[in-house]
Amino acid sequence: MIRLYLFLPIGIIAISTASIFIKLCDAPALVIAAYRLTLASFLLAPFACHKKSWQNWTESEWRWLILSGIFLALHFAFWIASLKYTSVASSVVLVSTNPIFVGLGAWLFLKESLGWNLIVGIALSFLGSGLISFGDVALSKEALMGDGLALLGAVTASGYLLVGRKMRKGQDLLSYIFPVYSAGAIVLIIISFAFQKPFFGYSSSTYLYFFLLALVPQLIGHTTFNWALKYLPASLVAIAILGEPVGSTILAFFILGEGLTSFKVIGGILIFAGILIAMKKGGK
Numbered sequence: 001m002i003r004l005y006l007f008l009p010i011g012i013i014a015i016s017t018a019s020i021f022i023k024l025c026d027a028p029a030l031v032i033a034a035y036r037l038t039l040a041s042f043l044l045a046p047f048a049c050h051k052k053s054w055q056n057w058t059e060s061e062w063r064w065l066i067l068s069g070i071f072l073a074l075h076f077a078f079w080i081a082s083l084k085y086t087s088v089a090s091s092v093v094l095v096s097t098n099p100i101f102v103g104l105g106a107w108l109f110l111k112e113s114l115g116w117n118l119i120v121g122i123a124l125s126f127l128g129s130g131l132i133s134f135g136d137v138a139l140s141k142e143a144l145m146g147d148g149l150a151l152l153g154a155v156t157a158s159g160y161l162l163v164g165r166k167m168r169k170g171q172d173l174l175s176y177i178f179p180v181y182s183a184g185a186i187v188l189i190i191i192s193f194a195f196q197k198p199f200f201g202y203s204s205s206t207y208l209y210f211f212l213l214a215l216v217p218q219l220i221g222h223t224t225f226n227w228a229l230k231y232l233p234a235s236l237v238a239i240a241i242l243g244e245p246v247g248s249t250i251l252a253f254f255i256l257g258e259g260l261t262s263f264k265v266i267g268g269i270l271i272f273a274g275i276l277i278a279m280k281k282g283g284k
Contacts, residue, residue, distance in 0.1 A: 004228060004231060004232065007224050007227070007228070008228060008240050009243075010220070010224060011221050011222075011224030011225050011240070012221075012240065012241070012244060012247060013247055014216050014217050014221030014224065015217045015221035015222065015241065015244050016244050016247025016251060017212070017216050017247075017248075018213060018216075018217035018221070018248075019083055019088045019091065019252070020088070020248070020251050020252065020255050021213045021216075022080055022083050022209075023088065023256060024205070024206075024209050025202075025206050025210070026202060026203055026206045027202050029081035029083070029084055030077055030191055030192040030195060030197050031197050031198070031199060032213070033073070033076035033080050034189050034192050034199070035210040035213070035214070036076065036210065036214050037073070037076070037181050037185035037188060037218065038188075038189065038214075039211055039214035039215075040185075040214040040215075040218040040219050041178065043215070044174070044181065044219070045178070047174060048174055051175075057175075061167070062179075064163055064166065065179040065180055065183065066179075066183045067163055068159075068160055068163040068164055068167065068180045068183070069179065069182065069183025069184040069185075069186075069187060070183065070184070071157070071160035072156075072180060072181070072184040073185075073187035074152075074156040075153050075156040076153075076188065077191065078152040078153035078156060079091065079149070079150060081146075082094075082095070082146040082147070082148075082149035082150040084146070085142045085143060085145050085146030086142070086146030086150070087143075087252075088252040088256065088258055089132050089248070089249045089252065090132075090146065090150070091150045092244055092245040092248045092249070093129040093130075093132045093267070094129070094147055094150035094151050094153075094154065095150040095151070095153040096154065096241060096242050096244055096245050097126060097129060098157045098158045098161065098238050099235060099241075100122065101154060101155055102161050102162060102234050102237075103235040103238070105158055105162045106162060106165065106234045106235045109162065117278055118233075118235055118236065120278075121239050121274040121277040121278025122235075122274065122278070124270050124271070124273050124277065125239060125242040125274030125275065128266070128267040128273075128274065129242065129245060129267065129271065130267070131263045131264075131267035132249065132263055132268070158238070161225075161229070161234045161237060161238055164176070164180075164226055164229045164234070165233065165237075168226065168229040168230040169230065173226060173227050177222075181218070225241060228240070236278055239274065239275055239278040240275055242275060243271065243275055245267075245268070245271065249268065
């Protein structure tokens with residue numbers, strides 16, 4: 001449990017950088033998502049090939065791993081697109097509502113109980129996310145479309161976490177993340193080609209942000225949470241991810257100049273309170 005309290009904050013900080021790197025990229029959302037997962041897969045490939053982790057996968061496991069990759073690809077496609085239409089704060093708080101969907105899905109499909117600590121943690125975190133969003137969201141067609149895309153990102157992220165919880169119980173970390181990241185990359189490449197999105201011709205700084213997206217929020221951030229899925233319920237991991245809006249909002253204030261209002265401060269406090277309550281005794 002000590003390792004969980006040590007590594008989860010690192011994962012939260014890592015994924016908080018994603019929205020900043022995405023905002024700084026001068027490329028379409030699908031291309032950004034495709035580069036993120038493709039580069040992450042290439043960086044993992046030497047370790048996966050050395051271990052030959054795919055040798056013991058069954059046909060059923062292949063299907064689940066590909067499904068997880070599809071959910072991850074759709075999550076990135078929807079969420080990264082949302083950042084093109086709305087603010088960092090609005091996007092990350094709405095995409096982080098996935099604990100609601102994960103908690104219900106884990107109860108329905110994985111037969112995981114919803115303890116009172118977890119219920120209270122979800123409520124506080126959701127309230128905090130709502131306050132941040134209320135203080136920042138702009139009432140325009142573009143902003144509303146961005147909000148809708150972020151919510152679709154939350155639903156698909158929930159599917160990714162639920163499948164991950166199921167698969168990580170019987171697989172080591174590398175055997176899970178390599179095929180999932182790779183499947184997601186292939187799906188995004190196919191979709192990008194279908195929509196005729198160019199993969200080349202961007203500035204050198206954009207390619208640098210592609211690499212940083214793969215390294216920091218993906219390989220450090222997402223991998224940390226995939227590691228935690230072996231030891232914690234999917235709903236509790238989703239609660240921990242709710243620290244992302246706080247980190248992203250703070251980074252957006254200092255790097256992008258996006259305002260930090262009282263709604264965001266109070267909302268951030270509520271989110272962290274929800275995380276601490278939910279993690280008490282494993283969320284039960």
